[in-house]
Amino acid sequence: MTCTLENHRAELASLLKPVFDSLGTQWLPVTSEQLCDRITSEDTFAVLPIPAFTNSQMDGYAVRSADLLSAAPDAPVSLPLGFTAAAGDPQLELQPGTASPVMTGAMIPAGADTVIPVEESATGTFPELVRCGHGTPSGQAAFTAPSPEGRFIRPAGVDLAAGALVAPAGTRLAPAMIAALASSGLTEIPVRRALKVALCTTGDELSNGQLAEGQIPDANSPMLAALLRRHQVEVRTIQLPDDPQGFVAAIDELQAEVDLIVTVGGISAGAYEVVRQALSPLGGNFHHVAIQPGGPQGYAQLGDATVLCFPGNPVSALLSAELFLVPLLREFNGLPEPRPGHYPLAAEASSPEHKHQVRRALIRDGQVTILDPGSHLVHDLARADALVHIPVGVTQLVAGQSIETWSMNV
Template sequence: MTCTLENHRTELVALLSPVFASLGSEVLPAGSVEASNRILSQDLYAQLPIPAFTNSQMDGYAARSADLAEATPGSPICLPLGFTAAAGDPQITLAEGTVSPVMTGAMIPAGADTVIPVEESVAGSFPDLVRAHQGEPHGSAEFTAPSEPGRFIRTAGIDLEAGALVAKAGTRLTPTMIAALVSSGLREVPVRRALKVAVCTTGDELSDDQRSQGQIPDSNSPMLTSWLHQYQIQVRTLQLPDDPARFALAIDALQEQVDLILTVGGISAGAYEVVSQALSPLGGTFHHVAIQPGGPQGFAQLSQAAVLCFPGNPVSALLSAELFLAPLLRQFNALPEPAPKSYPLAGDVTSPEHKHQVRRGVIKDGAVEILGPGSHLVHDLARADALVHIPIGVSKLSAGQQIETWSMNV
């Protein structure tokens, strides 16, 4: 039975949406590498304001604006120095009629309402400074202009008040969002549990022993593992022979350990199609989708895990992942849909009119060169930097014609 690309996508949404919804959550340190790009499982509220306290935006002098109101170039005002406020110091108090040297990020001394950058003082630089409990302050600073209240002062909570919403459930923890969470006093974050996927490649021909005739290396396992890792997925791999009984036993054991089983190979029209032979009696669905490459597709719902079945040629396997699994994983990980770019074709292209063809391309000299359609062309797949969709009903595209492309391998 043949179905359209859109219909098969709809089937997989129904298959995988319950899997994503059932994952639950786990708690991770807010600033950990493990939290990066994970998805919040509940709304989070600030425990601290941002900034946590009122602090200086500049290296300069904390002062009372009233003390400098009459300063002019012709009649400068000279004020004695108080203690210095450095970043990390407890708050000090500004004595009346003095200025306190203050460093960027330091707490504004109590009583001060303005900061004059050090370069705006007559000297243009700091003299010898004394912090609290390190002796008695000495020296003075001279100023030739007023400084209005609030100048170069970052007020506590001006960015976010304590108790305010920092991030809603479903938010992806980007590097900047992690910074906001940590800055708001959150030490731990509840995130959706990572999806666990088993990649199962099939075929008696898969072997690392290249001296044996008829054997090929298993390139699908490392390729799909690397591809899945970009979506924060925990991946394990398993290589299975063309034996339906052994395959069924392995899958049955796997479903207790993972959320999704991704099989590669064994679903075409040949005599040794182990995946379809093992899963069809369990309610698996296998059909031909009107796409090229990657026409054979399948899926199954077992008692404890979903199974997604891709064809075995590497190009077909990866394009199946891009076409059918990636949109769901992007939605699950709160990632934007990729935006296409338009390029002229470098040459004429033909396509089977009754199939949606997905071709690889190389962007060169402002045009897209379409590569061969073969599903075995692994090196072409590696050097491609664009995907081109040629829809059903289109049999030929001419050189120079504009076509939309989607980035890949970048």
């Protein structure tokens, strides 16, 4: 049975929706390297205001504005120096008629209501400064103009009040949002638990070590694991035997450990297609999708296990994941959709009339060159920087025509 690209996408979206919906909450430290791009599972509220306390916007002098009302260039007002307030120091108390040197980010001394930048003082520089507990302040600072209340003061909570909503449920945690969460005093963040996937390659011809005659390296495991991890997935890779009974036994063991099983290989029309042979009697659905490459596709629901089945050639495997699984992961994780580009075609290309062809391409000098469609050309896959979709019914593309491209390998 053959189905369209769109129909197969819809089938997998329906299959995976309950899987995504079943994922609970995981609490991660705000410092966790796993936090970036995760999705909040609950509304998160500020523990602290932002800023956490009223502080100075400038290096300067904290004073009472009333003490400088008469200051003028020809009649400067000199105030005795108090203790210096540095960032991280406890709050000081400003004595009336004095000036406390204050550094950017330091707490505004109690009683002060304005800050004069040091360069606006009569001398333009600080004299010798004394912090609380390190001696007795001496000297004076002179000012030649009044300073209104609130000048260069950042009030506590001016950005966000304590108890206010920082990030509603469903927020993707970009770096700036992580900074806001940390600044609001949150130490742990509720996020959707990461999808756990068992990535199962099949094929006695595959090896992860020394190659015997007739064997090839397993490129699918590291390739697809890297792709899935880019989309907030916890992946474990397993090589399953080319034996239907052993395959089913292994799948049964995995059901309680992961949310999704992705198999690679063993679903074509050959004589030794272990995935199809094992899962078809258990209700697995295997059909041909009208795409090239990656036509053979399958899926199954086995008790607690949802299984997606991709073909085994590396190009077909990667494009299957890009076409059918990655868009669902992007939607689930609130990641932005890729934006298409448009370029003139460097040379003509042809496509099968009844298949949606997905071709790798190179973008060079403002033109797009479509590469060979072969599903075994792994290096061509690696050097491509774009995908080109050629819909069903389009058999010929001519040089110079504008064509839509989608970035890949970025």
